[in-house]
Amino acid sequence: xxxxxxxxxxxxxxxxxxxxxxxxxxxxxxxxxxxxxxxxxxxxxxxxxxxxxxxxxxxxxxxxxxxxxxxxxxxxxxxxxxxxxxxxxxxxxxxxxxxxxxxxxxxxxxxxxxxxxxxxxxxxxxxxxxxxxxxxxxxxxxxxxxxxxxxxxxxxxxxxxxxxxxxxxxxxxxxxxxxxxxxxxxxxxxxxxxxxxxxxxxxxxxxxxxxxxxxxxxxxxxxxxxxxxxxxxxxxxxxxxxxxxxxxxxxxxxxxxxxxxxxxxxxxxxxxxxxxxxxxxxxxxxxxxxxxxxxxxxxxxxxxxxxxxxxxxxxxxxxxxxxxxxxxxxxxxxxxxxxxxxxxxxxxxxxxxxxxxxxxxxxxxxxxxxxxxxxxxxxxxxxxxxxxxxxxxxxxxxxxxxxxxxxxxxxxxxxxxxxxxxxxxxxxxxxxxxxxxxxxxxxx
Numbered sequence: 230x231x232x233x234x235x236x237x238x239x240x241x242x243x244x245x246x247x248x249x250x251x252x253x254x255x256x257x258x259x260x261x262x263x264x265x266x267x268x269x270x271x272x273x274x275x276x277x278x279x280x281x282x283x284x285x286x287x288x289x290x291x292x293x294x295x296x297x298x299x300x301x302x303x304x305x306x307x308x309x310x311x312x313x314x315x316x317x318x319x320x321x322x323x324x325x326x327x328x329x330x331x332x333x334x335x336x337x338x339x340x341x342x343x344x345x346x347x348x349x350x351x352x353x354x355x356x357x358x359x360x361x362x363x364x365x366x367x368x369x370x371x372x373x374x375x376x377x378x379x380x381x382x383x384x385x386x387x388x389x390x391x392x393x394x395x396x397x398x399x400x401x402x403x404x405x406x407x408x409x410x411x412x413x414x415x416x417x418x419x420x421x422x423x424x425x426x427x428x429x430x431x432x433x434x435x436x437x438x439x440x441x442x443x444x445x446x447x448x449x450x451x452x453x454x455x456x457x458x459x460x461x462x463x464x465x466x467x468x469x470x471x472x473x474x475x476x477x478x479x480x481x482x483x484x485x486x487x488x489x490x491x492x493x494x495x496x497x498x499x500x501x502x503x504x505x506x507x508x509x510x511x512x513x514x515x516x517x518x519x520x521x522x523x524x525x526x527x528x529x530x531x532x533x534x535x536x537x538x539x540x541x542x543x544x545x546x547x548x549x550x551x552x553x554x555x556x557x558x559x560x561x562x563x564x565x566x567x568x569x570x571x572x573x574x575x576x577x578x579x580x581x582x583x584x585x586x587x588x589x590x591x592x593x594x595x596x597x598x599x600x601x602x603x604x605x606x607x608x609x610x611x612x613x614x615x616x617x618x619x620x621x622x623x624x625x626x627x628x629x630x631x632x633x634x635x636x637x638x639x640x641x642x643x644x645x646x647x648x649x650x651x652x653x654x655x656x657x658x659x660x661x662x663x664x665x666x667x668x669x670x671x672x673x
Contacts, residue, residue, distance in 0.1 A: 243429055248367045251426055255360050255380055258323055258422060261415045262356050263387025265330040265349060266295065268395040268411045270388075270478050271509040272404040274486050279404075280339055284483075284631075284642070288624030291479040294343040296617030299350035300609045307358035307605030308447060311598060315359035316426030320419045326352025327415030334408030357608060362601035365592050366429045373592065374535060374542070378528020378585025382521050385581060388478065389517020396509015400502065450599045454606055457594045459667045463543065463587050464610045466659035469652055470550060470580060471615020476623035476649050477557075478516075480642050481573070482508060487639040489566035496566075515570050520577035523549070528585025535586065539671055540664040542590040546583030547660035550653050553579035557650045561643055580653075583660070593671045623649055 243251070269276070269291045277287055310318055329348030336342035360380060368376040391411065398407040445453070454460055485493060485508055497507035527545055534541040553576035560572030588604070595603045623645050631641025 243367055243427065247427070251367055252364065252376060252379055254418070254421060254426060255319075255364065256383055258319065258415075258418050259356065259360065259380055259383025260387040260390065261323070261418060262326070262353055263384050264391040264394075265326055265387075265411050265415065266353060266391075267388045267478060268330075268391035268407060269333075269346070271392045271395040271482050271505065271512070272399055272407060273479065274483055275399055275404045275505065276342070277483075280342070282339060284480075284624035284627045285621060286339060286624075287483075288479060288621035290339070290342055290346055292475055292620030293617050294346040295350040295353075296612045296615075297350065298347050299354045300613040300617065302351055302354035303358055303605040303608050303612075304602065306355045307362075307601040308450075310355075310359035310362060310601040313359075314428050315363045315601075316422050316428055318355050318359045319363075319426070320423035322352050322355030323415045323422060324352075324419035325355075326350075327412045327419065328352075330412030330415070331409055334405040334412075358601045358605040361588060361592060361604040363426075363429070365597075365600055370593075371536065372532060374531035374585040374589035375525075375528040377588040377592070378524050378531075381524050381528075381581075381584035381588065384584065385517045385520025385524060385577060388520065389513040391513070392482075392509045392517065393513035394509070396513075397502075397506040399509075400504075400506035445596075445598055447602075450602045451606075453595055453599055454603055457670050459543070459663045459670045460591060460594050460603070460607070462659050462663040462666075463590060464607050465614075466546070466550075466656045466663075467583060467587055467607070468611045468614035469656035469659070470583065471611045472619040472622070473615075473649050473652055473656075474580060474619070475616045476619035477646055479620035480623050480627065480646060481512060481516075484561075484642050484646060485512075485566060485569075487642060489569065492566045511570055512573075515574045516577050519574045520581045523578035523581035524584050526578070527582030528589075530582070531586035531589060535589075539590075539668045542586040543660045543663040543667055545586050547657050547664075549579040549582040550660065551657040554650060554653045558647065561647050561650070590667060590671070594667075596672060619649070 273287045273291060276282065276290070282290070306318065306322075326349045329345050329352060332348065333342060333345040336345055361377065364376050364380055365373060394410065395404075395407045398410050486504075490504065493508060493511075494504050497504050500507060502510070527549070530545055531542055534545075556572045556575040560569040563569045563572065588607075591603050591607050592600050623642075626648060627638075627641045627645040629641075630636045630644050631638045634641070636644065
């Protein structure tokens with residue numbers, strides 16, 4: 230049993246026009262969030278060659294170094310966001326991660342690069358939990374999944390820009406300059422967020438004491454979250470998907486460099502591009518645009534069918550996740566780079582469909598006073614397992630298969646990715662299991 234927290238003060242309504250503006254600003258910030266997070270994926274091979282790194286070190290750089298501080302700091306920042314000024318938290322966070330992204334371009338050693346990536350993680354920890362809470366306050370309940378899916382478009386679109394711009398800039402000016410270009414826009418958006426985003430809690434100064442009184446303490450909030458079976462099934466299903474997704478994102482570019490370089494170089498020459506630039510654009514389009522389609526579709530379907538039956542919030546991710554596995558396998562086994570790229574275009578549509586329904590379900594499983602904390606706990610699990618361990622695990626298995634197992638670097642990364650793709654079946658099963666409890670546990 231948990232203690233009842235006092236009711237929250239009324240939330241000041243925002244106009245439809247302002248809601249659209251605010252959602253657009255938050256989307257742009259989240260695009261930059263993922264651009265700065267994922268740009269290392271296309272730059273991994275040039276960085277490896279210059280700094281003489283192993284695949285496990287690429288995994289640490291792309292995942293673990295970022296994820297440790299991102300996950301740990303997410304919860305205390307979210308606790309502050311339950312009563313604090315959420316737009317300003319987002320603004321400060323955006324400025325911080327942008328500065329550290331720029332610093333990555335000046336790193337001279339693996340240790341320096343890891344420290345800069347840790348700084349990026351510290352900054353990005355303050356973005357999504359307050360943003361989810363803010364969007365939920367801006368948006369009517371019946372449009373919540375679509376609104377959160379719109380924000381989640383930052384994941385595929387940021388990945389697209391990170392891969393495409395990162396590859397093109399790295400080809401033209403080097404990987405260090407790519408980090409500089411990636412970090413600069415976030416400084417501008419930090420200013421926009423600080424000056425134009427509204428905190429919708431009515432009469433913030435007068436009601437601050439009431440807002441603080443309404444916030445349950447951490448023990449009570451965690452007791453509320455821990456009692457939700459649906460939350461944990463969604464969280465661990467999403468964590469497994471992130472484990473697969475971040476691992477694949479970190480090593481798809483090395484997979485193509487090592488297995489299809491000759492074919493891709495010939496195609497890149499036809500377009501007047503270098504190999505890194507062409508591959509960045511190709512992967513950005515294949516993974517980013519298709520991922521955006523899946524993200525929006527998942528939110529739309531959840532709002533449309535979830536109004537009839539809440540079980541659609543988890544049934545949609547369960548089915549779509551399972552359907553994506555065969556396409557990944559076909560792409561990894563293909564001897565043709567073009568066929569592999571075509572096959573890799575299908576999983577992002579299917580694998581991103583969980584964002585809108587999954588995030589909306591979590592926001593509805595808890596009281597408004599606990600929403601930012603629930604989002605932070607969800608992201609803690611997703612990113613510690615997915616982002617923190619996914620790239621490292623794929624890199625370690627790739628090194629083992631390439632060296633001691635004798636497959637070589639090209640087949641090592643191919644079969645490492647293959648092994649982890651199959652874990653998607655477990656994620657699908659967990660989403661499906663949540664159907665049995667979501668209707669009883671949804672509260673808002």
